[in-house]
Amino acid sequence: MRKALLMGAACLLSMATMAQVPLTNKEGSQYQFTVLKSQDAFTVQNQGQTGTCWSFSGLSFFESEMMRNGKGKNLNLSEMFVVRKMYPLKAANYVRMHGKANFGEGGGFPDDLLCLRNYGLVPQEAYDGNRQKTYNHAEMTSLLEGMVKTLGEAKTVNPAWQKAVDGVLDAYLGATPEKFTYNGKSYTPQSFAKELGLNADDYVIVSSFNHHPFYSQFVLEVPDNWNWEKVYNVPLNEFTAIAEQAVLNGYTLAWAADVSEKGFSFKDGLAIVPEKDWADYSDKERQELFTTPAKEKVITQENRQLAFDNFETQDDHGMHITGLAKDQQDNKFFIVKNSWGTGNYCGGYFYASMPYFAYKTTCFMVNKKAIPKEIAKKMGI
Numbered sequence: 001m002r003k004a005l006l007m008g009a010a011c012l013l014s015m016a017t018m019a020q021v022p023l024t025n026k027e028g029s030q031y032q033f034t035v036l037k038s039q040d041a042f043t044v045q046n047q048g049q050t051g052t053c054w055s056f057s058g059l060s061f062f063e064s065e066m067m068r069n070g071k072g073k074n075l076n077l078s079e080m081f082v083v084r085k086m087y088p089l090k091a092a093n094y095v096r097m098h099g100k101a102n103f104g105e106g107g108g109f110p111d112d113l114l115c116l117r118n119y120g121l122v123p124q125e126a127y128d129g130n131r132q133k134t135y136n137h138a139e140m141t142s143l144l145e146g147m148v149k150t151l152g153e154a155k156t157v158n159p160a161w162q163k164a165v166d167g168v169l170d171a172y173l174g175a176t177p178e179k180f181t182y183n184g185k186s187y188t189p190q191s192f193a194k195e196l197g198l199n200a201d202d203y204v205i206v207s208s209f210n211h212h213p214f215y216s217q218f219v220l221e222v223p224d225n226w227n228w229e230k231v232y233n234v235p236l237n238e239f240t241a242i243a244e245q246a247v248l249n250g251y252t253l254a255w256a257a258d259v260s261e262k263g264f265s266f267k268d269g270l271a272i273v274p275e276k277d278w279a280d281y282s283d284k285e286r287q288e289l290f291t292t293p294a295k296e297k298v299i300t301q302e303n304r305q306l307a308f309d310n311f312e313t314q315d316d317h318g319m320h321i322t323g324l325a326k327d328q329q330d331n332k333f334f335i336v337k338n339s340w341g342t343g344n345y346c347g348g349y350f351y352a353s354m355p356y357f358a359y360k361t362t363c364f365m366v367n368k369k370a371i372p373k374e375i376a377k378k379m380g381i
Contacts, residue, residue: 025269026345029291038323040067044348046341048135051105055079056339058112061254069163080129082115099152102223109365110229113220117200126180140172165177204229205362208239246370253321254365271352273297283285299358
């Protein structure tokens, strides 16, 4: 997941408003949403000109987990702490693989769990990653990619190269704190995460593809899964059921999906899968798709799989599902918190239809307790 976009307009609607009244996705739209369930989430953030959506969405998910447990209601976790901790690991993996691996800004929810498990977490005020007006890692990543590419192609390497990588990261992001003070108390990153009640073992990543056996674990074949972490595989009907029931029962989801579809429009506050191919609509009809509820494509295990196999569905972007709504035709939509700032009508949120979720999701992270017991048993959880 590496989608990056800088958004900066003022917020027009707060999440509290979204939880209380029926809403629409944009000014002038005929969509009328009724919120069925909405969970607490911290303020919408902006990943700026970086491909670190996986950290923003994963930590937003952890923030909601803390709120659900009655801790850290106004706590903003540091996304750049996780980014800084992952870069040396990605670099080492790339070099050991002689350059035959992925390296860059992209990552996934396994990275968030790996950081939580091995390094802990810190609040934003303890480590902001040298943020200026916004985050922009273009120069840093260009330097890092040049370094590891040379090392990956070398016949022999000096182990001191890792100090050079750390030097670049410290120059641009800053060294991560070994200790810090928060609310008058001293912590290490690991003791801080423990006090927040966050345990990496409480979370699993779930997917649904039929090129691997269901109710097994497999390595999700996307480039940004650089450390080859496994996900749980379930049939599509159970995949969507887990997500819907989790939200209805008070949980949220860290969501990885393809956002390159014509039916995805953050500025229009909507993600849908039109019934016909995009080329079969007139320009006027295309505009109306984001203002008038219409039939969507029926999503099956087969057409979902085909889209993944032919690269129409890729691991574009990480987001945070915080609620569930329905339109006036009783079609269900997830309420999604993005990390592109607050520059749309929904104040940085948008509505993703159930067909879009079923079709374009690569995986999601969820608390194991949120999975229905009969499905969890089949998964071996």
